[in-house]
Amino acid sequence: MNTEIGQPAILNPSQVYPTVSFTPCVNGRVAGELIFDRTKLVTELPETPMVKDSLMEWTPLGTADLLGTYELRMTLKQDGAAPQYDSYYFTVLDPKSIPAGQSTIAFLGNDGMMMxxxxxxxxxxxxFSNAGYRGGGVEIPNIPVKSTVLPLDGDATERIQVAIDQLAMLPLDKDGFRGAVLLKKRQI
Incomplete structure (x- = not known):
């Protein structure tokens, strides 16, 4: 599994779970959880003493049999201090599911959706596929102009607000719109 920022952390199906290794700089306790799909607890590391400057390792028992994203959540506790949290992520997928010529960090899945x-x-x-009007993928409607604000010197905030307020008093049309306010561009 790649542990480089910006590179995909991928495990093949049925591989053993990755090992978390760290050397604490304080005495305390550590606990861990392996979570699948953000909600399902797979296994956990019960609270265990940690000794300053001693290598600690935890390899969750079992193999990564479910396809999807996993999170290794770690909780570090020290007497008299607030707990510290850290997480590590990996995705289990069959490398053959990535179409030829596509990136391993973003590719078109079998269902036609981006992965x-x-x-x-x-x-x-x-x-950003859901950005835009009505979440994207929907043509922006052509709404008839009911009010126009012409460019003048100075701040147009009040004139724009008056146009919006007047538009708000109009009845909705059959498509649920009252009309549009057109802000004219200054001619140079």
């Missing part, structure tokens, strides 16, 4: 694979810190490419 985004994160790195071991959970970073992934942002999905």
């Amino acid at each position: 985004y694979i994160g790195d071991y810190r959970g970073n992934q490419i942002l999905d």
Whole structure:
């Protein structure tokens, strides 16, 4: 599994879970959980003493049999201090499911939807496919102009607000719109 920022953290199906290794800089206790699909507890590390400057390792028992995203949640406790939390992520998928010529961090899945694979810190490419009018994928309607604001010198905030307020008093049309306010561009 790759543990480099920006590179996908991928495990093949049926591989053993990755090992978390760390050397604490304080004495205290550590506990861990392996979570699948953000909600399902797979296994846990019961609270265990940790000794300053001693290597600690935890390999969750079992193998990664379910396809999807996993999170290793760690809780570090020290007497008299607030708990500290850290998480590590990986995705289990069959490498053959990534279409030839497509990136391992973003590719078209079998269902026709984009798949985004994160790195071991959970970073992934942002999905903007639902941005835009009505969540994207919907043509922007052509709404008739009912009010126009002409460009003048100075702040137009009040004139724009008056146009919006007047539009708000009109009845809804058959498509649920009252009309549009057109802000005219200053001619140069």
